[in-house]
Amino acid sequence: MSAREPRPAIPEDVKREVRERCGFGCVLCGAPIYQYDHMHEWSKGGAHEPDNLTLLCASHHEEKTKNLLPIERVRRANGNPFNRPKVESPAHVLHYYGDSFEVFMGSTQFTQRLGLAGVCTLVEVNSEPLLSFRIDQGGLLVSLKLCGRDGSPLVTIVDNELTYATASWDVQFKGRALTVREGKGKIRARLAFDPPRRLNLQRALFAHDGLQVEVDPNGIHVPDHNIHLGGGLWDGFYTKGVVAYDKRHKVDGCEGAFLCMPVDE
Structure with a gap:
């Protein structure tokens, strides 16, 4: 047989x-x-x-x-699939908790232990927080907003609740990684989740009010402005990580940031 x-x-x-x-x-x-x-x-x-x-x-x-x-x-x-008539997917809860975070953005690593009721804005573009962590009742809450090339929302996390745009060319949640493609072989966002404290952004695009900050395996960039942060471990206590802004926006609080990216238009 x-x-x-x-x-x-x-x-x-x-x-x-x-x-x-x-x-x-x-x-x-x-x-x-x-x-x-x-x-x-x-x-x-x-x-x-x-x-x-x-x-x-x-x-x-x-x-x-x-x-x-x-x-x-x-x-x-x-x-008649559940998601087809919807603009975004239902919320999927991510299981982050504790009082510290570890975030990789390309080749750059950010880590911090937050105090009670602590808050850290890791990426801010034109005064808009686009990646942040906060402590609430002992829980670690992640919020994130990634965009497509046209500025439309692609992946959103609000206090650990993940949603994504259903109009994308492809969205694949495989293992611990979420990958969004805008065409064959064209990865627009790739995130690997590693609860309870680690998040890996391998490819991402942060954008607000005409300014974009891009993450790829080499690090963090402001496209077309020759501004780049690559490598390094950013540890300690800080209220902000990467702050990017153009001359139309007044930004307060850069003193507490690891990297300020003023952009001349």
């Missing part, structure tokens, strides 16, 4: 097509952590075809496997 041959992997281009059609989340609840499900089971002759695949969160996938979720309900949801 011959051993059963292993099931081949789903092709990556098929996965991306399924993700986009499903709104980058479970078709029933929109959850961004999902599994690829064969509506016509692989073991019963179902193929790795886009029309036969959908996205289900672990809970709904298990219900379907145990016949607690009828396939007809899955097929209806596949035809």
Whole structure:
């Protein structure tokens, strides 16, 4: 008796097509952590075809496997995915806590232990806080706003609640990393979450009121203005990290920042 041959992997281009059609989340609840499900089971002759695949969160996938979720309900949801009519995904809670943070932005590392009711704005652009940490009732709360090239919101975190734009070309939450692409091979944002205290921004774009600050593997940049911060460990106590502003904006509090980026237009 011959051993059963292993099931081949789903092709990556098929996965991306399924993700986009499903709104980058479970078709029933929109959850961004999902599994690829064969509506016509692989073991019963179902193929790795886009029309036969959908996205289900672990809970709904298990219900379907145990016949607690009828396939007809899955097929209806596949035809009208939860996230498709929405501008952004449902909120996904990130499990950060404690009194300290460690953030990598490209090759640059920021770390700090916050005091009681402590607050640190790690990235501020034209007076707008775009990455910050604060302590509330013993919990570490992260807030973040990343944009696309056109300035539209791409990834947002408000007090540990993560959402992302569903109109993106591709959004993939794989393992601990969230990747947003604006085209094939064009990564616009890539974040790796490592609770309870660590966040890794491998690629990101912060923008407000006409000014952009970009993160890539080499560090932090103000595009087209020859301003760059690369490498280094920034430790100790500080209320602000990177502060970027143009001449139209008056900025207070640069004395407490590691790097001020005044930009002449």
